[in-house]
Amino acid sequence: MVSITQRIKRLLGGDADDIRALDEQQTDDDTAGGARIGQLKREFAEHPSKGLTPARLYRILEEAEQGHLKAQHELFDDMEEKDSQIGADLGKRRQLAAELEWQIVPPDGANRAEKKATEQAAEVFSALEVEDLILDLGSGVGHGWANLELPWARDGAIRYIEQPILRPHSWFRLHPDDQNRITLRDHSATGDALWPLGWVQHRHRAKAGYIARMGLHRMLAWPYLFQNYALGDLAELLEIYGLPTVVGKYPRNATDKEKATLLKAVVSMGKDARGIIPEGMSVDFLEAAGKGSSADVYKTMMEWCERAKAKAILGGTLTSGTGEGTNTNALGNVHERGQMSLIRSDVRQYAGSIRRDILWPMAALNFGIERPQRAPRFYLDVGETEDLKVLAEVLPKYIDMGAQIPTWWFHEKSGIPKAQEGEEVLTKPAQPSPFGALTAAAAQRPRLAVLREDEPTRDGEEQAAQLATLEEAAAPAIEAQIDAIRTAVDEAESLEDLQARLVELAGELPLDDFAEIMGDALAAAQLAGRHDLLEEVR
Template sequence: MVAIRGLISRLWGGGHQALSEQQTDEDDGAGTARIGSLKREFAEHPSKGLTPARLYQILEEAEQGQLKAQHELFDDMEEKDAQIGADLGKRRQLAAELEWQIVPPDGASAVEKRAAEQAAEVFSALEVEDLILDLGQGIGHGWANLELSWARDGSTRYIEQPILRPHSWFRLHPHDQNVITLRDHSATGAELWPLGWVQHRHRAKAGYVARMGLHRMLAWPYLFQNYALGDLAQLLEVYGLPGVVGKFPKNATDKEKATLLRAVVSMGKDARGIIPEGMAIEFQEAAGKGTSADLYKTMMDWCERAKAKAILGGTLTSGTGEGTNTNALGNVHERGQASLIRSDVRQYAGSIRRAILWPMAALNFGIEKASRAPRFYLDVGETEDFKQLADTLPTFVDMGARIPKWWFHEKSGIPEAGENEEILMPRAQPADAFAPGGAPAALKAPAPRRGLAALAVGKDGRETGDDAPELQLARLREEGDAALEPWTERIRQAVDDAESLEDLRDRLVELMPELKGEQFAQVMTDALAAAHLAGRYDILEGD
C-alpha cells in the first residue's frame, strides 16, 4: 500500500481519494467538499426564444469561463435539429461499431505484456461501444468528461464502466482557459481529482476549450434555419387556405352585411354555409405565394448543407446533396468522411490510453512511463488489396527493397503469429515433381523470358532470331490488342447506352475503377525494355 501511494504521489499527485469514491458523491456531512448538488439541477434550455443577440451573449459568456448556457444550448441543438442529431450520431456510431484491440507497446517486456492482457480482460467486461459513444460527445462540445469508478480484486485494481457527466456541470478556471473545473460555490470551481476522470479533449476544430467544439460552428446555421422555418410556418398559416371574400349588393342593409361576414368567417374554417340570394363569396389565391415559400426553403437548404459539411465533411453522405450528383463524387465525399472517422478514433484511443490504461498498468504492474502503457486501437480496416500486395511486393523485394515484416502485416491486416501458434504452411509438392537428381524439376526450369528475349520468341516457343523485328512488332500488337479488348468492349457499351455527353462522362468516371490495366502495363513494360535493349545493342555493335 505504501508503494502504491508513493507511485500515485509521483505520477498524479493527490489521486488516492479517487480510488475509493467518486468526486460527485453527495455530501457525507463530514465537511468534505462535494458537488452532489449538481445532480439535482435541471437544464434551462436556452434555445427557447433564441435570438442572434442572445446567441452571441451565450458564446461570449463561455469564452469568459461560464460554460453552462453554451453546452445546454448545444444539447438542445442536437435534440431539436434532426440534421445535427442524425449526422453527429452517424459519425459517433461509425467509430463505436469498430472492433477494438489492446496490445502491448513495441518491444514489450514480460511485465508490459501482462499489463496488456489484464487491460484487455477488464475491457472485455465493459460496454466499450458505450464508452466510445460517450467520448464522441466531445465532437460537438469540444470535450467530454467521464467519471471513473475504481474496484479491486485482491491487490489488482481495475476500472468499472465510466460515466459521462453533463457538460453543464463544469466551468473554466478563470486564470487558465484550458483547465476545466467542477462548478461549486467558489470563484474557480473544484479541481478534478487525479485518477477520477477521463478528460477527453476532441479537436474537431482548433481553439481554446470553450471554442473547440463543432457546435460553435453549427450554432449560427441552426439559428438561421429556425428563423426561416418560423417564417415559413407563418406564411403557410396565412396563405395555406385560400382567401375568402364576400360581396354584397349596393343596397344591402347592415343586418345583411353582418350575415355575410359571419358566413365568410365560418367558410374560412368550416368551408360551408348559407348566405342570402344576391350575395357572393369568392375564394382567392394570394399572388406570389409559391415564390415567397421558395425563398425560405432556399435558406433552409443552405443551412442543411452547411451543417452536413461541418459534421461529415460533405453533403452526399448526409442526404443533403443536389439531385445531379454522381456516384464518383459520392465516393469522394465518403473518403472525406472516412478520414474524419480515422481522426476521431485516434483521439479516442489517446484519451483511453492516457486516463485508463496507463493508471491501471502503473498501479498493478509499476509501469511509470505512459509510453510503455498498453495501447488501445479501433480497427478502421485500413488494409491494402491482397492481390495488389501479392503482385507488387515480390517485384520490389527482387529489386532489393528492404521491406519490414511489420509493414506487410499492418497493410494486409493479417496478424503476425506468436511463437507457440500454429501457422499455415505451403502445399507440399507431389512426388513426381522431383527429378531423379533429387531437386524439384520446377527449380530446374528456365526463368520466364522478359524484355527483348520475350519478344524474340514466337507463340509456338521457337526462337525468331534478332533479325525479325516484324515478327516482334506483330506479337506486341497481338498481345496489346488482347489486353485492351476488355476495355474496348466496356467503353463501346457505355457510348451506346449514354443519353448525353454528360451522361457518358459520368459513366466513364464510374467505369474507371473496373478497367484493370495490369496485363496491358506488363505488355508495355516488355516492349519498352525490348526497345531499350535493342538500342543499347545497336550502339555496342556500331550500327
C-alpha cells in the same frame, strides 16, 4: 514495500488526498464536497434554444468564453435534440467509431511488468461496454470535451475501473485564471478542482481553440439559428397563404346587418369550410398569387443550412443525403474518403485519452509503471487495408527490382494476420516436376543405403557387399539416363521445348543394361529367400 499512497505521490505527482478517488466518486452526495456539488444532480435544463435570437446566441457564446459554460452546452444539447440533421450526422460519426474492433497491446519492447499490465487491462476492458465508452467520448466532438467519472474497484491488491460515467457538460465551468482548466460548478468563484484518478478528461480537437471554443457545435450554432428562422417564416407563409383567400360579395343596397352576416359567414368558412349566407350574396375562393415562388426562397435557405451542417460534421454532403444529386457516384467516393479521415482522427484522440486517464493509472498503481509512454496502448481498428489484387500484382515487381519490403508491412496493408507459432498455414500445392525421372533416379542410392541400415542381422556383411555390388553395377545405367536428361534440359529453349525433348528421349534412353542389372538383382533376391527358408527348415 511501497504503499499505495506513496506510489500515487511518486508516480502521479499527487498528494495523500488524491487517494480519495479510489474509494469514492467526487460527485457523490456523501463526499466531502457533496454538499456543494450535490445540487448539480437536482438541476433542470433551461433550454436556451427557446426563443433564440442572434443577439441571445452571441451572448451565450461570449459568456462561455468568460468561463460560464452552462448555457452554451445546454444549447448544444438542444441542437442535437431538435435538429434532425445535426443529430443524425453526429450520431453517424460517433457510431462509425464505436462499432470498430478494439484491442490493447503492450508498448514496443515490453518487459515482464508491462506485459502483465497489458493482460490485466485487456481483462478489465473485456468486462466493460467499450462501445458505450466510445459513444460517450464521442460527445466531445460537438462540445469540444467530455468528462467521464471513474468508479474504482479492487480485487485484493489489484485496482481496476468499472464502467466510466458521462457527466453532463452543464455541470462544469472554466477556472477564471486558466481557460484550459475545467472545474465542477459549486458555490465558489473558481469551482471544485477535479480529483486526480477520478476522471477521464477527454479533449476533442474537432477545431482549433481553447476549451470554450473547441466544440464543433459553435460552428453549427449559426446555421441552426438561420434554419430555424427560415423554417418559422415558411410555416407562417403556409399558414397565411396555404389556404385560398375567401372573399364575400354583397349587393349595393346591403344594410350593415347584412354586411355583418356576410362577414361572419366568410370567417366561419375560412375555418370550418362551411356556412350560410342570405340570398343575393356570394362567396369566392381566390388562390394566392406567387405563393410557390415565395416558399422557394425559404426552402433554398434551409437547404443551404443543411449542407453547411453536413460539411462541418462529415466533411461533405453526399454521405448525409444533402447533396444536389449531380455526380453522386464519383463525388460520393471522394466525400466518403474525407469522412473516413475524420473517423481516423476521432479514434486516435479517443485512444489517447483512454491510455492517459485509464490504462496508465491502472498500470502505475498495480505494476509500478512510472512513464505514461510505457503504459498499454488502446487501439480501434479502422481496417485500412489495400486492394489484395493490386498488392499481388505490384509487390513482385518491386521485389524483383531489389526493394526490401518487411513482412510486417505486407500483413498490415493486406489485413492478413501473421501466423503464430504452431498454427497451421496455407501452402502452395505441390506441382508435378518435369524432372521426375531425374529425381527418382537420384533417390535410388539413399534407398539402397536405408536397406543396408535396416538389415544389420544375419549375414549382414555379406548382404551389404551384395547391395554394394548391385549399386555399383547399376550406376553406369543410371548416370547415362541422368546425363541424357541433363543434356535435354540444357538445350531446351522453353518448357514446351523441354517437354517435347523428354517425350522423344523416352524411347531413346539406354535401358538394356539397367534391365539386365534389375534381372540379376531379382534373381539374387530369389536365391536369398530360398536360402533363408532352407536355414529355417534346418
